[in-house]
Amino acid sequence: MTFFETLEQDLNLFFGNDQQDAIRHFEGPALTLAIPGSGKTTLMLARAVYLSEVHGLDPRNLLNLTFSKAAASDMAERYTTRFRPHFRQQFEFSTIHSFAYRVLGQVWKERGVRPRKLITHTRELLSAAAYHVSAARPNDDQYETLSNQIGYARNMMFAAGQLSASGLDYPEIDRISEAYEALKAKHHVMDFDDLLLAALKLLQEDAGILNRLKKRYPFVQIDEAQDTSKVQHEILKRLVYPSNNLFIVADDDQAIYGFRGASPELLMSFESQFPRGQIYHLSKNYRSRQEIIKVCADIICHNQTRYDKVLKASRDKGGKVSLLEFENYADRNAAILEHLQSTQGQSTGILFRNHLSGLSVMDTLLEAGLPFKVEAGRRTLSDHWLVRDLAAFLQLSEDPSNLEAFQRIVHKTELRIKKEILETIKLNHRGRDVFEVCLETIGRKGHYSDRIRGVQQAVGKLRRLRAVDFLETVDGELGYSGYLEFAQDNLGQSADKIRSLWFSLIAIASRFRRPEQFFERLAALDQYKPSGQDANIALSTLHASKGREFDHVILIDTLKGIFPVKEEARTEAQRLLLEEERRLFYVGVSRARESVNLMHARFGGGRHLRLSLFVTEIMESLERVRPKRPEAKPGDSLMALPDAVHITGTAHHLRFGRGEVLSLNGDAIEIMFNDKARTLSLRLCLEKGFLTFPAQ
Numbered sequence: 063m064t065f066f067e068t069l070e071q072d073l074n075l076f077f078g079n080d081q082q083d084a085i086r087h088f089e090g091p092a093l094t095l096a097i098p099g100s101g102k103t104t105l106m107l108a109r110a111v112y113l114s115e116v117h118g119l120d121p122r123n124l125l126n127l128t129f130s131k132a133a134a135s136d137m138a139e140r141y142t143t144r145f146r147p148h149f150r151q152q153f154e155f156s157t158i159h160s161f162a163y164r165v166l167g168q169v170w171k172e173r174g175v176r177p178r179k180l181i182t183h184t185r186e187l188l189s190a191a192a193y194h195v196s197a198a199r200p201n202d203d204q205y206e207t208l209s210n211q212i213g214y215a216r217n218m219m220f221a222a223g224q225l226s227a228s229g230l231d232y233p234e235i236d237r238i239s240e241a242y243e244a245l246k247a248k249h250h251v252m253d254f255d256d257l258l259l260a261a262l263k264l265l266q267e268d269a270g271i272l273n274r275l276k277k278r279y280p281f282v283q284i285d286e287a288q289d290t291s292k293v294q295h296e297i298l299k300r301l302v303y304p305s306n307n308l309f310i311v312a313d314d315d316q317a318i319y320g321f322r323g324a325s326p327e328l329l330m331s332f333e334s335q336f337p338r339g340q341i342y343h344l345s346k347n348y349r350s351r352q353e354i355i356k357v358c359a360d361i362i363c364h365n366q367t368r369y370d371k372v373l374k375a376s377r378d379k380g381g382k383v384s385l386l387e388f389e390n391y392a393d394r395n396a397a398i399l400e401h402l403q404s405t406q407g408q409s410t411g412i413l414f415r416n417h418l419s420g421l422s423v424m425d426t427l428l429e430a431g432l433p434f435k436v437e438a439g440r441r442t443l444s445d446h447w448l449v450r451d452l453a454a455f456l457q458l459s460e461d462p463s464n465l466e467a468f469q470r471i472v473h474k475t476e477l478r479i480k481k482e483i484l485e486t487i488k489l490n491h492r493g494r495d496v497f498e499v500c501l502e503t504i505g506r507k508g509h510y511s512d513r514i515r516g517v518q519q520a521v522g523k524l525r526r527l528r529a530v531d532f533l534e535t536v537d538g539e540l541g542y543s544g545y546l547e548f549a550q551d552n553l554g555q556s557a558d559k560i561r562s563l564w565f566s567l568i569a570i571a572s573r574f575r576r577p578e579q580f581f582e583r584l585a586a587l588d589q590y591k592p593s594g595q596d597a598n599i600a601l602s603t604l605h606a607s608k609g610r611e612f613d614h615v616i617l618i619d620t621l622k623g624i625f626p627v628k629e630e631a632r633t634e635a636q637r638l639l640l641e642e643e644r645r646l647f648y649v650g651v652s653r654a655r656e657s658v659n660l661m662h663a664r665f666g667g668g669r670h671l672r673l674s675l676f677v678t679e680i681m682e683s684l685e686r687v688r689p690k691r692p693e694a695k696p697g698d699s700l701m702a703l704p705d706a707v708h709i710t711g712t713a714h715h716l717r718f719g720r721g722e723v724l725s726l727n728g729d730a731i732e733i734m735f736n737d738k739a740r741t742l743s744l745r746l747c748l749e750k751g752f753l754t755f756p757a758q
């Protein structure tokens with residue numbers, strides 16, 4: 063029986079001719095360029111066995127590399143469950159980082175060098191370096207930008223002192239980078255990027271070690287090679303030279319880590335670097351139903367910088383790609399639950415651009431007692447600056463003499479108190495009600511004192527409100543939304559994250575009567591440790607979903623301003639950024655075997671939310687599903703509005719002031735205010751008393 067006949071008979075795995083050609087590839091360089099779901103990972107596993115069974119290669123002499131820890135363990139698991147029952151070989155699957163760590167560890171041991179400890183979380187040291195340079199610690203978003211830029215520079219191998227000259231724009235990036243290096247040296251630690259740079263240095267400087275590794279690993283294969291960075295490329299190049307037994311598997315349309323310095327250079331330069339190398343193309347998808355493949359093709363054709371490919375489906379029709387629009391986040395979460403109940407026993411990936419988007423779904427699943435895995439970077443909510451602001455509002459409501467809480471929120475409300483006045487208030491406070499001290503300092507008459515009384519009253523009632531009203535009152539009546547806009551424009555906080563978080567908070571809050579219960583829930587979410595590792599429901603960022611597959615994919619928050627964050631593509635840099643985001647959308651949709659549901663709410667925090675550009679681009683290929691609407695309650699519909707309300711002409715909004723009604727479309731009312739036009743939920747604004755229409 064031939065190798066492929068064994069696979070068919072024992073594993074029920076029928077490789078196509080194009081796949082078989084790639085699996086049979088023996089010596090010399092090869093690039094398998096393929097579409098999603100075309101069996102890249104599967105054929106890499108089959109080739110490992112083929113090399114051993116047919117060519118007698120010792121499994122220990124094959125280095126199998128992939129991009130992330132999750133992908134490496136996924137590969138190991140697929141091998142164990144599918145191939146291992148029929149073949150005796152045991153292979154190693156690792157990331158290039160863990161390979162580098164192993165090599166370095168062994169060399170340090172041999173040389174008697176004290177090992178440098180690997181730090182997986184760089185925040186503390188990098189923030190300390192930034193503080194050392196500019197006397198300020200970066201906030202969450204600034205830290206993320208800084209960390210990405212430092213990672214980018216190191217993966218691109220920029221020389222020290224050349225970061226800003228190379229186009230990186232984080233303020234004082236060169237000095238921060240220098241301080242960061244000094245701190246790591248002082249503490250004798252290294253980060254993930256150091257691993258690669260140190261391994262490369264070792265291979266460059268020690269021919270003995272390089273030769274030893276070449277002998278140990280005469281064959282190398284690498285999956286997801288579209289995300290290989292320059293430094294990784296340099297390591298691989300040295301390792302395989304001169305036999306060049308390098309088998310690369312990649313899809314340039316799934317390159318999603320450009321922001322960290324990954325570049326498809328290895329693919330783009332393959333032909334010039336290996337003139338006698340083989341290129342294999344796989345264009346048949348074995349994963350998804352035809353309808354899903356069609357949508358994938360419709361998505362990716364909007365990108366210009368790519369190898370052109372044909373996407374063929376091998377499976378039949380019968381799949382679905384649907385667009386579901388809900389009134390609010392609570393309705394959307396209810397629909398997710400319904401979906402999960404109706405697809406029990408099948409796997410579902412709930413995917414999102416930003417892990418903050420997943421919070422309210424996590425809350426819903428926990429509440430329903432459904433086990434799930436979280437495959438996204440998590441961070442604690444309770445210490446998020448926005449949540450701490452909200453907690454300060456509540457503390458001040460409970461205790462108006464709480465000066466610390468007052469100081470935290472004073473510049474985030476309508477109060478607009480000058481610095482000198484705040485200093486006087488602090489001096490005169492002496493444990494008294496801060497608002498009374500304000501009035502005493504400023505005077506009890508006039509327009510300004512009215513404003514203080516307004517804020518005092520609004521803060522005073524917060525503790526008695528339902529949790530969701532608490533949030534909406536802080537946001538609207540107290541003017542916190544103005545601060546959030548300011549934070550986006552001036553403090554480097556990213557708008558998409560603020561939106562994702564705010565909408566998640568509103569959805570969570572809508573389930574609780576009291577604000578304190580809402581805060582307790584956030585603390586409980588922080589404590590949650592996924593125990594259901596076998597669960598077939600996974601919550602994941604789109605980045606972490608790479609290489610995975612699910613029967614069903616639910617993609618949430620495909621909204622303007624969230625995914626992609628920016629739609630402009632006027633400059634080349636903007637266009638490339640937008641294309642990387644579109645590839646992320648493509649990765650997400652192509653994870654599905656049977657169905658994709660794009661689910662979003664039309665309203666979040668009282669604001670009308672617009673669809674993502676990526677969804678509008680493929681609108682014609684989507685099936686628009688009208689979700690079942692909850693029974694209408696009196697006051698829900700426009701018909702039930704009081705007669706005296708005229709939905710034309712002038713409107714008055716509690717926070718935005720006077721405006722002219724521009725249009726009314728269902729529940730979405732567009733009003734031109736002083737600063738700009740805003741689209742709001744009419745029903746919600748009326749219910750909350752935010753909007754009034756002076757009778758004409």
Ligand SMILES: Nc1ncnc2c1ncn2[C@@H]1O[C@H](COP(=O)(O)OP(=O)(O)OP(=O)(O)O)[C@@H](O)[C@H]1O
Pocket residue numbers: 075076077078081096097098099100101102103104105313316348349608609610611652
């Ligand atoms: N010849 C085949 N016949 C039937 N099923 C196949 C075949 N090749 C691969 N598959 C199945 O198709 C699915 C996708 O395969 P795999 O994950 O290896 O693709 P991939 O190209 O690595 O995907 P991606 O790049 O999207 O992560 C898997 O469920 C795999 O078992």
